Amino acid sequence: MDPEPADVLARVEHFHDAVPRDAARAEDVGPLVLFVREGAGFPFYARPRIDGTAPPSAADIAAVRDRQRELGLPETFEWLHERQPGLLSVARSAGLTVLEAPLMVLDRAALPAPEQLSDVPVRVLSPSASDFGAALAVRRAVAAIGFGAPGTARGPAGPAERDATTVELTDEVLAEERIRARDGRRLSALAGTPQEGALASGMAMRVGAVAEIAGVATLPSARRRGLGAAVTAALAGRLLADGVDLVFLSAGSEEIARVYLRAGFRRIGTACIAGPTATLG
Template sequence: MSNAALSIQNYIRTAASRGRETERIGPFLATFSPHTTNPYLNYAVPDAGAEPTAADAAALAAAFERRGRQPRLEFLPGPAPAVEKALAANGYVVDLRVPLMDCPPGAVVDHPVPAGIELATPETDDEIVEMIRVRNGAFGNTEEVTVAEADRYREGRAAGVRTLLARDLATGAVAGAGLHDAIVDGITELAGFGVAERYRRRGIAVVLTAHLTRMAHEAGAATVFLTPGGDEAERVYARAGYRRQDEVVFMSRPA
């Protein structure tokens, strides 16, 4: 287990706790969004060296099910090598193994902003709601987005989350967006990337990635990481200077 992997695992646990309900269950910290059942906003993170028992696995599932959420985890296997096997023996399955990529200071590769697009920080309620809607839609999430989301966005911003959107200069429409989370102990994660379908394949995602990474470095982050959702996303992030360093495992317990 590398010190870098342990630091990122600790960061994931800290970031997941922000703005969510939490519950300590055996060697796990479970986090629950009070606002959505989106599985990517409701998950548990194991402690370093965790060796969960069958009772721990059952209690973890019960905690999620009480809240109407799917039992789910996100973790780096290195700091907790016994977790995957123990959970698999108790009804959990591996949904994904995704690369963990990082981009150290000085490695960012800049790209020109596409013609007809500008980058900006969302400010108004309408911009924030549209931005969230575009990001959600990119992942097939059709939950209604309300003005209350703008208030939560501003709470995150006050805590250090930085968001960047790409705007169509001709129409003012949000073409895409992404964010870097609050920096903790020199570490942050890039996440929440989404580009509206009609604006894809124009280089917007790689520009957002590069600009957000620079923003994070300039704000003091020594480690900036992300987890691509597929091969195409990995290629985009590689163009911005990211390289594979580890992996993150997503596990869940089917109903």
Template structure:
């Protein structure tokens, strides 16, 4: 049930960027071609046809985006085989972690850093800058800030870690707008100058507690590497499944030379 709830959340999170291509809901960002903002979620228990996969690929190519999916294989167990046959290749398999909000563990943080929720544009600009720098994205733009405003408008939360000596934001994270009590903790980021000070764990713990206070009953996240997994484990997150990111590079499309 939880894994299907994650899919329902991901479809909901697509919001006004959602597009349906056969048995897939696709999130497109017309301003940003970065993979994390352009992906498909399959219908549950999907038995895809070749035509279904072709329609999915065409929808991405029409928008000059790389065809890709982010989904829980357990919810659509027949899909991966069909995608591999069409030339898709896994980008990564990531642990799906959860933490009951009331079971979050307090995380010690450098006393020179203050962690709290933010809503104002000046802080959101700094949060966007920290996130983009941490994930090697271009300089923050108005679109990045508008995306964070959208998180808040949908009932999500944005957190910032502030260096009390300079007043600058040095860490950040967010919870997406919840769907049926389910939401994702994402975008946990720390400036290189302030790493190894407990900031990522403190931001994650704060968001998890604040999510519970906002009525969110199930929080999940998908760490990108083992180091991040260890940070989240220290504040109470544990593995309950797996998320697959899989895409079709142009060179691997059917009929295209490798």
């Protein structure tokens, strides 16, 4: 029997609170917590405190934004709408733009094999592989090109743009990625052919028995070939095999959510991502 949606949402919320804590310090600002990354890497967000007793107000959001500006951080916030239903209107009244992203969980009985979704092979990266660092660099480049052209429509950007965007990882970043991959906290995948190289990529983050698939992207020139769904299915299958019992993701739009439906995911709620309009693009 599938768990109740409220139980799933509680586990997802605790995951989002836990993920930044091994790479960031947490600063409590009233009922919100701001995660400040220690060292290099993509900056984290602010979100409602797990132990908060009152809903955040517009003044609380303003206080966090002041602190984010003081630290030179993006003014971004994330939360689950079903867990904080009043925060959507508060965030908008505070001048933030809010993306309402479909929150989806894996129905393991509906998970297809990657080869049922695309004839392009998918490779889950091994941290012991000799090309692990090079493959991670390509994964990042594919994501940069893919997210630079949002949506599912085909476009001109392809392997040439991927290659021009690929940057070798520093020794420090590679060492951190290898550690996270070896202990199961990070999983990466690439889909591609020998002739074309990597065409789609994705990753997953894990805390205990919960994992989030994120960063699934396809080069615009390779879209409409089932690659995003195949990468998602490959990651989900590996996570289940490794003992994860809750796999979830947030889709960037209803259109993109349909891709994940093909990979065995179903919608259970809404993940809110807020920031100034320029930040959210």
